[in-house]
Amino acid sequence: xxxxxxxxxxxxxxxxxxxxxxxxxxxxxxxxxxxxxxxxxxxxxxxxxxxxxxxxxxxxxxxxxxxxxxxxxxxxxxxxxxxxxxxxxxxxxxxxxxxxxxxxxxxxxxxxxxxxxxxxxxxxxxxxxxxxxxxxxxx
Numbered sequence: 001x002x003x004x005x006x007x008x009x010x011x012x013x014x015x016x017x018x019x020x021x022x023x024x025x026x027x028x029x030x031x032x033x034x035x036x037x038x039x040x041x042x043x044x045x046x047x048x049x050x051x052x053x054x055x056x057x058x059x060x061x062x063x064x065x066x067x068x069x070x071x072x073x074x075x076x077x078x079x080x081x082x083x084x085x086x087x088x089x090x091x092x093x094x095x096x097x098x099x100x101x102x103x104x105x106x107x108x109x110x111x112x113x114x115x116x117x118x119x120x121x122x123x124x125x126x127x128x129x130x131x132x133x134x135x136x137x138x139x
Contacts, residue, residue: 057102057130061094063087063123065107069115087119088126095128106134 062074063082071082075094082090095101103123107116116133123131 055100057100059095059098059101061091061101061103062134063091063103063105063119065105065111065115065119067108067110069111071119084115084118084122088122088128091123091128092126102130102132103128104132104134 059075064072064074066072071084071087073080073082073087073090073094080090080094091103095103105116105119105123120131120133
């Protein structure tokens, strides 16, 4: 209910906001947060450390997916063509017995994501451990 003042020529109402209930609610919320904050247990994230990084690969085989979804294998400066069904066996042949070999997939921007995932899936099903994606940083 607004207060009424009788200054001057007549009675008029004073339009002020009562801040006391607002402050009371804020103080109660502050106390609730102060009590409950120490009870929340932070989640533990196991981050990798710098000293334990894997060593650089001895050999890199690059699988290039062209705009028309043709596959090319680039290894030691030599380029071979491949199909989706034969890419895993071709990469296994190029890798040979070398354990520390990385396979990098480079795809054109307009290639469907599904094609990239299929290539990655076939490589991982063939037992190739180090499969990565090549990206180009925007200028």
